Amino acid sequence: MAASAYSSLLSAPSLKKPTSALSWKLPLSPAFNVAVSLPRRARSPPVFVVFAMDAKPTILVAEKLGEAGLNLLKGFANVDCSYNLSPEELCTKISLCDALIVRSGTKVSREVFESSAGRLKVVGRAGVGIDNVDLAAATEHGCLVVNAPTANTVAAAEHGIALLTAMARNVAQADASIKSGKWQRNKYVGVSLVGKTLAVMGFGKVGTEVARRAKGLGMHVIAHDPYAPADRARAIGVELVSFDQAIGTADFISLHMPLTPSTAKILNDENFAKMKKGVRIVNVARGGVIDEDALVKALDAGIVAQAALDVFTVEPPPKDSKLIQHENVTVTPHLGASTMEAQEGVAIEIAEAVVGALKGELAATAVNAPMVPAEVLTELKPYVVLAEKLGRLAVQLVAGGSGVKSVKVTYASARAPDDLDTRLLRAMITKGLIEPISSVFVNLVNADFTAKQRGIRLSEERVLLDGSPESPLEFIQVQIANVESRFASAISDSGEIKVEGRVKDGVPHLTRVGSFEVDVSLEGSIILCRQVDQPGMIGKVGSILGEENVNVSFMSVGRIAPRKQAIMAIGVDEQPSKESLKRIGDVPAVEEFVFLKL
Ligand SMILES: NC(=O)C1=CN([C@@H]2O[C@H](COP(=O)(O)OP(=O)(O)OC[C@H]3O[C@@H](n4cnc5c(N)ncnc54)[C@H](O)[C@@H]3O)[C@@H](O)[C@H]2O)C=CC1
Numbered sequence: 001m002a003a004s005a006y007s008s009l010l011s012a013p014s015l016k017k018p019t020s021a022l023s024w025k026l027p028l029s030p031a032f033n034v035a036v037s038l039p040r041r042a043r044s045p046p047v048f049v050v051f052a053m054d055a056k057p058t059i060l061v062a063e064k065l066g067e068a069g070l071n072l073l074k075g076f077a078n079v080d081c082s083y084n085l086s087p088e089e090l091c092t093k094i095s096l097c098d099a100l101i102v103r104s105g106t107k108v109s110r111e112v113f114e115s116s117a118g119r120l121k122v123v124g125r126a127g128v129g130i131d132n133v134d135l136a137a138a139t140e141h142g143c144l145v146v147n148a149p150t151a152n153t154v155a156a157a158e159h160g161i162a163l164l165t166a167m168a169r170n171v172a173q174a175d176a177s178i179k180s181g182k183w184q185r186n187k188y189v190g191v192s193l194v195g196k197t198l199a200v201m202g203f204g205k206v207g208t209e210v211a212r213r214a215k216g217l218g219m220h221v222i223a224h225d226p227y228a229p230a231d232r233a234r235a236i237g238v239e240l241v242s243f244d245q246a247i248g249t250a251d252f253i254s255l256h257m258p259l260t261p262s263t264a265k266i267l268n269d270e271n272f273a274k275m276k277k278g279v280r281i282v283n284v285a286r287g288g289v290i291d292e293d294a295l296v297k298a299l300d301a302g303i304v305a306q307a308a309l310d311v312f313t314v315e316p317p318p319k320d321s322k323l324i325q326h327e328n329v330t331v332t333p334h335l336g337a338s339t340m341e342a343q344e345g346v347a348i349e350i351a352e353a354v355v356g357a358l359k360g361e362l363a364a365t366a367v368n369a370p371m372v373p374a375e376v377l378t379e380l381k382p383y384v385v386l387a388e389k390l391g392r393l394a395v396q397l398v399a400g401g402s403g404v405k406s407v408k409v410t411y412a413s414a415r416a417p418d419d420l421d422t423r424l425l426r427a428m429i430t431k432g433l434i435e436p437i438s439s440v441f442v443n444l445v446n447a448d449f450t451a452k453q454r455g456i457r458l459s460e461e462r463v464l465l466d467g468s469p470e471s472p473l474e475f476i477q478v479q480i481a482n483v484e485s486r487f488a489s490a491i492s493d494s495g496e497i498k499v500e501g502r503v504k505d506g507v508p509h510l511t512r513v514g515s516f517e518v519d520v521s522l523e524g525s526i527i528l529c530r531q532v533d534q535p536g537m538i539g540k541v542g543s544i545l546g547e548e549n550v551n552v553s554f555m556s557v558g559r560i561a562p563r564k565q566a567i568m569a570i571g572v573d574e575q576p577s578k579e580s581l582k583r584i585g586d587v588p589a590v591e592e593f594v595f596l597k598l
């Protein structure tokens, strides 16, 4: 499972982390054998996303979810189904949960993320609209938000058509009338749909399916969507028009855009005034896209003849709401996604996304993180590791007191820039740069935010190389400007701390420090020594480490010229004691040295 190697991309969304961490391989089930970092001091809760079989994550399901999805979750985690929690109860429970699954009825506010104290790693929205989740807060807390964007499309479209036809023929009103003992055939004369113009506002997944079905009913369908491609509309015989044209010419308007700051109350007094008198409105999107007071006025004035609403600004709406009670309004309690089939589908879609995210996979339906195709991930895997390690090395070379503000990353590749997605690499370099010097955990979700918050400006440059673009990258270089280094040789001729690395046979290597070429595999830790190049140095340093049973995994010497200054890079499996490091420093030919943890 390629994606499990990316556990650290989504790992550790805790805001606080222990000061020092060890890395080792944790044997999990055969499908998972991933590098996991655990805190040196035992702490609860666990800080990484991948869980051993005996350390099951806990998933809070806060709204009803289909059985198949629940079973999927139970195969991987402890599942706590607690419905109808008050905001306070949710905040209390969340500190014990690694993931939360909700539908539209639960507000996942900033307080929820704050109350989780860093344990919450994934919020799964079992449906499309994520307007009930505070995305900015999720991102700041490094919490991934995933949704289930496809499984309820048809259900929502069918409900839109159900409301459209029911409204046109007064089905709900006539039903209520007959049940109250009346027989009012003249009162409930409806209007026909055939030949009428329907304006679909928001030509996305649901809007498109509504348009298709309305065409089947013989309606003339137009659509407004600033972001939809005209050819997709044309392919099903729908004309894309401007907002004013849509609302000004339609006999029926059906709303299918998300609730965002720019769509909030988009149907307001001003826009109702532009509509054809007697227009009929269907809303299965979000209540907030309509100014509900303005709609009541438009209904009373006869501008809007009828409305059929599945969604409301406040859900459930107040019982005495003029809108709900209006005789020309048909309402349903947010039932758009509520079919057996859609709920089963949504439950499976969200369960797979949440479990995948908890295993460290990058979700295909991530709302607040880059979505990176699996094949790209597989190819980038060793470079992702290299990127983080270069960041860790570079920042440890900075002398105490120098703030890291300006970082330049250079990606050298024979691939065209469009063929190289660097978002993962940038996030991992940021993680490497920030984690060794702070108590903040960085992952793919919060990397850019955290860098910005700490005033780190990370610029990226691509160097296009000649040759065959077999591998995605030739080398990655990380430079930190305007800082002093605790290892002067790490400063390049142009004055920045510079480290460069490559992937060789799938293993990340450090290949340059400052102006010196080295070659040491980035595993374990590294000692860098600047020395006067002379025979016997490797033996001297090697025997100091050997006496302490520190295993040397790799050694390389990069020199300017024979018998001049050289840099010796030594890879060690264990951390040498202070005494051994001092003894290395005391070797007469050693001019400076530094121990760097990877
Ligand atoms: N009532 C219910 O139970 C359900 C409601 N929904 C809601 O339906 C809405 C649409 O869902 P999908 O089609 O799956 O989403 P989608 O993302 O596929 O489509 C939304 C479309 O709205 C467009 N849009 C954005 N701003 C716009 C604007 N200012 N004017 C016109 N169009 C704009 C987008 O370009 C996009 O094409 C969402 O708000 C969702 O929450 C979805 C499923 C069930």
Ligand SMILES: O=C(O)C(=O)COP(=O)(O)O
Pocket: 103, 104, 105, 126, 127, 128, 129, 130, 152, 334, 335, 336, 337, 338
């Ligand atoms: O998917 C959506 O956007 C919906 O509105 C469905 O909401 P629900 O999951 O039924 O609360």
